[in-house]
Amino acid sequence: MASYNIAFAAPEAPQGYGPSASKPIDLVHLARQTMGDRTVELEVLKIFARQARQCLAELSVADQDGRIATAHRLKGAAQAVGAFPLSKFAEEMEAGALDAAHMAKMTAAVAETENFINRLCR
Numbered sequence: 261m262a263s264y265n266i267a268f269a270a271p272e273a274p275q276g277y278g279p280s281a282s283k284p285i286d287l288v289h290l291a292r293q294t295m296g297d298r299t300v301e302l303e304v305l306k307i308f309a310r311q312a313r314q315c316l317a318e319l320s321v322a323d324q325d326g327r328i329a330t331a332h333r334l335k336g337a338a339q340a341v342g343a344f345p346l347s348k349f350a351e352e353m354e355a356g357a358l359d360a361a362h363m364a365k366m367t368a369a370v371a372e373t374e375n376f377i378n379r380l381c382r
Contacts, residue, residue, distance in 0.1 A: 284373040285380075289342030305377045308341045312370045319353070319363065327358050338373075346373050 285305070294300040315334040319327050331353035338347035346369040353362055 284343060284345055284369075284376040286342035286344055289344075293340065293342070302381055304341055305380060308337055308343065309374045309377045311337055312343075312346065312373060316367060316370045319366065324358060328354055328356070343373050345369055 290301055290304070294304060312334060315330050315337075318330045322330055331350045335347050335350035335354055338344070338350055346366075349362065349366045349369045353366060
């Protein structure tokens with residue numbers, strides 16, 4: 261690769277590209293889902309952020325069956341966009357972890373994911 265072209269070249273990755281597991285959104289997964297279209301990625305993430313916030317509101321007032329259904333819906337949406345840490349908490353709630361500790365973890369995960377999305381959209 262020519263040195264004059266380095267600003268536009270992909271970074272070297274000796275072991276290839278993999279999931280960005282340390283981030284609230286796996287951007288590699290999201291890029292695959294959107295075929296690398298940045299505009300679509302941002303639009304999908306904005307929609308997801310609104311949906312996650314709505315699910316959080318529903319979780320706070322729903323009965324047990326409603327919480328399980330909402331957690332299931334959030335889990336699927338989170339997996340679709342690559343929000344795997346949030347999906348994990350939703351899966352735990354779907355499996356019956358409906359206590360205050362899990363609600364606090366879910367709230368923190370939604371906030372972290374939403375903040376990450378907001379930074380990407382700037």
